[in-house]
Amino acid sequence: MVHSARQQQLFAGVTIQRWPWSIEHDHDLENPYVTAGNRVYSVATQHGEFSAIGWRQPHEMSGVWDHPIKLLDGFWFGISYGPNTLIGPASKIHWLTNASRWRMTPGEVEMTYQLPGLNVVRQEYGVDDHEGILVRLRLVNRGSSALDLQLHFLAHTDLRVAWLGENRLTWRDGQDEAVYLDEQACIAAYNTVNPAYVLFGAGKRPAAVTIGTDLSVTKQTPGEGASGHLRYTLHLPVTGSEEMHYIIAGSTQSSSDASTTFMQLKDSFEELAQQQRQRYQHIIERSSLHGDDKLLETAFGWAKVNLQMLERVIPSIGQGISAGLPDFPWWFGKDTTFTALALVASGQFELALSSLRNLMHHSQIVNNNGSVVHEILTLGHIHDSGHLVEVPLFVRACYHVFLWTGDQQFLHDIYDFCVRGLMQYVLASTGSDDELIATGKGMIESRELQSGKGFKTLDIAAYTYQALLCLAELASAIGDDSRVPALRDKARRIRELVNTDWWLSDENLFGDIYASAQELAASHEALRAEGPLWPGDLKELEHTDAMLARFTERHGHDEATLRQARPWLLKHMIAAMPMETGLASPEHAAQAFARLESDEFTGPWGLYLNPEREPATMTLPNGVMAAAEAQYQRMDQALAYSHHIARTLAQRMPGAFSEVSPDGGSFIQGWSSYGIIWPVVHAFFGFQPNVAQHRVRFIPHFPASWHTAQLHSVRVGTTGMDLEVAKSPQDARIVLETQDLSYEVTLGYTWLGTTMPGRVTLNGEEVSFHTEVFHHGGEDDETAQRCTLQIPATRGLQRYELHLVW
Structure with a gap:
């Protein structure tokens, strides 16, 4: 499908574009963001500064992490003007810690800096399945004369273990030591007590190198880390431009592993950056929503991206979706079971499957009673062996993942565990x-x-x-x-x-x-x-x-x-x-909805955690309310709670949903996506597959404000389907297209009221149908009457077009 670029301003001061996707702003840049890879990620402010944030490890949750260890407290880039000075300090360094703009596209983060006569663009990439991140600096001479520049790359190591490592393991925070590796042209640091290693450098050889423990940009960082400062020379003619590539690589195993990763990232910089962008572009294109509701369309796309940004892979420990950043970068039972539904409905099957298997694996090791663990640390230790509610939530998640994937091996792997947990434990x-x-x-x-x-x-x-x-x-x-x-x-x-x-x-x-x-x-x-x-x-x-x-x-x-x-x-x-x-x-x-929707329980950002004891709002309760309203065909109310989540999209890290609405707690939280993706696919589109039986049901019920919407490239087992709905006061058109003709397709439509259509056709031919009236507010409440029409199941077609005319 060919998409045209569409730019809108859904939020004050935030520019949003779709096809290609991006989100950017130029204010409140002291807020955090993440450059996400499933092995290594970096948390900093949108200015490019590394502030002390976090409460699980107080003031230590920013920086560069390669779980179960931290690599760097931070890394900084600077520019100084004039010829290279190898002896003594450089001229004044303009550190890139005051950006004029921050921008994110799926798979890439970009910051822009304005210096005298110079424009600098900084682009960062996580590298999935590699222990490192990539940074590109693009410098453009905007002045009237040539520029001789020095580029500064300073990093401060902090090779410490993740939360509770010092309590659960014999791991102590030893002193970091750093050396310059001439062959790789980078600085390598290692912890003198523990197996933790980091390398950082650029794609070219530095002109000067300084190593110490007290080098800093804006402030000293606490701990036992070491600092490394690399200088590079650059000449820019008038209107000239040049790029510099920087690499950070780590290892929890050996210095040779870190060195190998560094050289791989250095030699394949452009290829790996492009792969990361393509991976996220694929996520955006799969199960892509298009329609009248631009707020939810935008939130839907970024919700899918958020899920991938939170994947955490630690060989021999675990693989699955983490809960949120900065404080919950590991795996949780409750979080996983809600996000699994959003994952399968958005086509991210592999992450859904690995996440549930990860929960089951650790639960079987620690618990012998069928219960599901609550919190798995990246060290492999279980911080909390489980809350009873996580067992039924796990069963529900497994059921929906099986419906969407039809994965028989998964069914056989989890079935006995589900039976034991629900029947013999709960x-x-x-x-x-x-x-x-x-x-x-x-x-x-x-x-x-x-x-x-x-x-x-x-x-x-x-x-x-x-x-x-x-x-x-x-x-x-x-x-x-x-x-x-x-x-x-x-x-x-x-x-x-x-x-x-x-x-x-x-x-x-x-x-x-x-x-x-x-x-x-x-x-x-x-x-x-x-x-x-x-x-x-x-x-x-x-x-x-x-x-x-x-x-x-x-x-x-x-x-x-x-x-x-x-x-x-x-x-x-x-x-x-x-x-x-x-x-x-x-x-x-x-009766319950009438009270929960009232000002007593619902505030400006949605459902309160508790209106008397904790009158704060989180994205998960809003997601629960959206799913609840939709369960009883109250689609307008369901949409309102999904909108409560969507409106937080630009509050803290543009493109991410905070844990506490509008801008508190973790700045990106996985289960926020549940209240965006699940109601749209499962309820508004009414799309429910059963891949194992090669059947799908597509019986949409749109909110009143929705008139046309499409879901393109919906992943169903090993195939894809396109869904489209268009409604007006006179008619409704429901279209499903698929390349897999073996699926049995059941089509229908739900609308408010009980007026029956005068004509119903499938691909232009009149077709039989049956209807059912639902009284979701009680039979005496005429405003709650909804009618569902369904035609007989059909198979063998590439295109199914159901048309209802009133």
């Missing part, structure tokens, strides 16, 4: 209907809900319900048919139980937890005895204590009443999860 102690919901740790990572064994929480109930249905489908796919009825029956019983016992009719919401007043009080006593309690912990306990006091005032101190388990409303964001999973009845969903 549901092992459940029996009667009263005990169908397991007790454990859920999505809310507060001291109140994570202490001890945890509670029966609403998110565990909702995801267990959904996981049972997913596991039933996986069982059927693998031939374990005898297990299917019991799985579906358990799901049915959980749905009935939660809708009956957990619903608070006076609140129009489900309770966050199901426990007795005695259990809550005892948990608080134990938590206070543990200490110390932080301000956030105390705030939570005070809120719940006040709730318990109100309960006692109302019901007295009757022992039986205090022992009776009941739902409690804590107002956490998990209130949306019964709708996200389809557990809530239509009537309960409609």
Whole structure:
């Protein structure tokens, strides 16, 4: 498909272009960015400075990282005017730490600097599958006379281990030593205690080299690092230009490995830079969204890019998508299970598969009970062996990854693990209907809900319900048919139980937890005895204590009443999860949405984590709300929550979505993509493949503001499909094109209201159809009535065009 360049200003002061894709701005350049490779990445400010950021390793999460080690605290480029001075200091150095513009294209970051008579453009590339990064400087003489210049490349090493390395391993931060390697024309540094190595230099030989421990640009950096300063001479005639190539390479194994990588990057600089751009261009072109909604179209493209930027590959340790930067550059159970859905829906199958396999691999090593680990460090150590909710989330993710890929080996690899985790770990102690919901740790990572064994929480109930249905489908796919009825029956019983016992009719919401007043009080006593309690912990306990006091005032101190388990409303964001999973009845969903969409729960940037205890907004709750609204065919409301995420695109690192909206926490967070990609593909386009059975369903339901939209090159198993929808008050046209004629295609369309079309055709021929009316707000709510039309499944065609005329 041929694309024309389209430039728009969706955000004040930010220029966005699509085809080719780029995003740029010239303000707030003190914010961070990442030059991303799956082995080595660099975090700096958009000026090109390396500030002290991060809390996991305080002030150490910027710089250049080659996990499980850090390579550099930073690297800097400078320009001085005049002939080369080999003896003594150079003339005044203009360090490139005050950019006039920052720009990102998929696979490349660019900064522009304006110096007297000189324009400098700095381009950086991560290099996937190589332990290094590349930097290109392009210098253009804008003056009226020739320029003799010195180019300065200064780097400060910090060959330290990643978070908890000093606690978990016999790794201490030894002194770094540096030497100049004449053959490679670069500086090599190594740690005197540990196997950590870094080389840095350029594509040409330096005119002068200085090595020390106190060389600096704007400030001294703490630690045991060494500094290296390389000077290069350059002559620029009037209007002349020249490029310099710089290379940073590392190794966690040996100096020879680092040296080999350095020479590979040096010799293949242009080829590797082009490969990185092409890799990201392929991601942009696959499952590409085009339509009326330019905000979401832009966010959709960058959401796909964000996912690849967070891939982390560490040989012999793990491979998969990390959570976010700067503080979460390793692997998490919850994060992976949400991002896996965005990965498969955007065609990034390999990363989805490797991420889930990585979780399972480490879980099997550490846990012998079927649980899924929560946090895997890049050293290979497990910081947290798991939260119970991660098991059903893992099952759900595996189900959707299998649907999209049809990967039979993956199914056989994960099936027994999924069965063991859900049936023998999550549901092992459940029996009667009263005990169908397991007790454990859920999505809310507060001291109140994570202490001890945890509670029966609403998110565990909702995801267990959904996981049972997913596991039933996986069982059927693998031939374990005898297990299917019991799985579906358990799901049915959980749905009935939660809708009956957990619903608070006076609140129009489900309770966050199901426990007795005695259990809550005892948990608080134990938590206070543990200490110390932080301000956030105390705030939570005070809120719940006040709730318990109100309960006692109302019901007295009757022992039986205090022992009776009941739902409690804590107002956490998990209130949306019964709708996200389809557990809530239509009537309960409609009432819950009315409250969650109100100003009480939803603010300027979306759903609050908790309107009373933590009135902040994160991208994941917005994604959950978008998926929840779409589950009940509330597409306009779903779009609104996706827009909440999309509007953060230019807030901190343009082209990335921060963890906390609009600009807090990690400046790039993987699970943000869930609330952009999943609702668009799965709900708005209504595209649901089953590759193993060679079937696809394409039954779109667009928000009211969408009139035309296309998804091009949607990856389905080993083939690709193009999807297009165009609607007007008079008609709707749904088109699917594929080169694989073996797929059985089911087409349909969903619209608001119950007026039936007068004519329905497939490729111009009238076709039979059936319709179904849904009452997602209850049968008395006419505004919530939606109609879905579906025609008989067909196969053997290259182009399917369904046309409805009213």
